[in-house]
Amino acid sequence: MELKKLISDFLEHIEIEKNRSLNTLENYGFYLGRFREWAESNNISRVNHITLDSVRAYRLWLNRLHGDKPLKKNTQNYHLIALRSFLKYLAKRDIKTLAPEKIELGKMPERSVAFLEGDDLERLLQMPDQSGNPGIIKKRDCAILEVLFSTGLRVSELAALTRENINLKKDEFTVRGKGDKYRIVFLSQRAKEKIKNYLEARKDAFDPLFLRHDRAFNPHSKNIDDKNLYLTPRSIQRLVQRYAKMAGMTKKISPHTLRHSYATDLLMNGADIRSVQSLLGHASITTTQIYTHITNQQLHDVHKAFHGKRRKQ
Numbered sequence: 480m481e482l483k484k485l486i487s488d489f490l491e492h493i494e495i496e497k498n499r500s501l502n503t504l505e506n507y508g509f510y511l512g513r514f515r516e517w518a519e520s521n522n523i524s525r526v527n528h529i530t531l532d533s534v535r536a537y538r539l540w541l542n543r544l545h546g547d548k549p550l551k552k553n554t555q556n557y558h559l560i561a562l563r564s565f566l567k568y569l570a571k572r573d574i575k576t577l578a579p580e581k582i583e584l585g586k587m588p589e590r591s592v593a594f595l596e597g598d599d600l601e602r603l604l605q606m607p608d609q610s611g612n613p614g615i616i617k618k619r620d621c622a623i624l625e626v627l628f629s630t631g632l633r634v635s636e637l638a639a640l641t642r643e644n645i646n647l648k649k650d651e652f653t654v655r656g657k658g659d660k661y662r663i664v665f666l667s668q669r670a671k672e673k674i675k676n677y678l679e680a681r682k683d684a685f686d687p688l689f690l691r692h693d694r695a696f697n698p699h700s701k702n703i704d705d706k707n708l709y710l711t712p713r714s715i716q717r718l719v720q721r722y723a724k725m726a727g728m729t730k731k732i733s734p735h736t737l738r739h740s741y742a743t744d745l746l747m748n749g750a751d752i753r754s755v756q757s758l759l760g761h762a763s764i765t766t767t768q769i770y771t772h773i774t775n776q777q778l779h780d781v782h783k784a785f786h787g788k789r790r791k792q
Contacts, residue, residue, distance in 0.1 A: 486515055489564075489565050490507060490511070499658075511561050511562065514537065526574060534562070592770060593730060594736060596743065607621045607722060615680050618673070618676050620718055621676075622673040625667070627734055627738070628667075630665065632664060640689065641688055650666050651664065720732060742755050743770060752768070
């Protein structure tokens with residue numbers, strides 16, 4: 480059967496039956512679209528023409544796609560994950576093609592995690608108050624930074640928060656994360672105070688927890704749509720980077736750095752890695768194990784404190 484038609488069927492399947500997000504749908508469409516373009520340029524127009532050798536040739540092409548600046552290994556793997564999911568879909572429909580389990584992902588280099596602690600973290604959290612922004616933006620940005628560090632939310636999760644999500648009389652709320660999975664996250668007392676200060680300064684009844692406060696819109700317009708009032712994930716990334724620069728930080732700081740800082744803080748204070756997995760909303764413990772540099776340090780401290788104490792000096 481034709482590759483183009485089956486890819487279209489697969490994308491409709493993950494949209495309707497799998498109820499995947501629009502972002503996931505767009506990503507799969509892009510990765511499989513790139514595979515189809517490569518396949519058709521190599522006379523592979525039907526799914527029964529996909530072989531292990533052709534997939535190997537595709538992987539080689541991906542690795543050489545941008546010459547001196549090849550695609551990152553994780554980006555190459557995203558292409559392969561999309562292709563493997565497509566082949567699994569075909570297998571379920573009993574359509575003859577390459578078995579999906581024959582596609583192995585490329586070995587990833589060990590990830591290093593950037594995080595903030597101590598004075599650096601505290602300095603970043605205080606930067607909005609030291610900026611020249613209007614008062615309402617100072618209060619909003621203080622709340623954003625405190626919530627990111629208090630909850631470990633992904634930037635997309637934070638951008639989507641509404642007033643209804645947050646009950647300031649409680650220390651916890653439920654958030655919908657990747658794969659439409661729900662988890663409970665917890666607010667620190669400081670985060671609650673910053674949100675309270677920000678909401679008290681607002682003179683509106685709009686749904687978004689964190690509003691745009693730029694000159695591009697009039698919040699008092701009768702025709703304004705709440706959807707246009709949300710801060711975008713990209714705008715939140717920019718504001719975090721701006722405050723990091725103000726704080727004199729030379730390394731790249733992002734909302735995800737605060738997520739890493741959150742996880743690191745928990746582990747350094749004795750949390751077990753399974754609990755951190757749940758709090759971060761990781762589907763697999765493998766993802767959470769990027770933080771083993773913290774537990775390794777703790778093991779080093781244990782060894783230093785307790786090993787060999789009974790030996791004669």
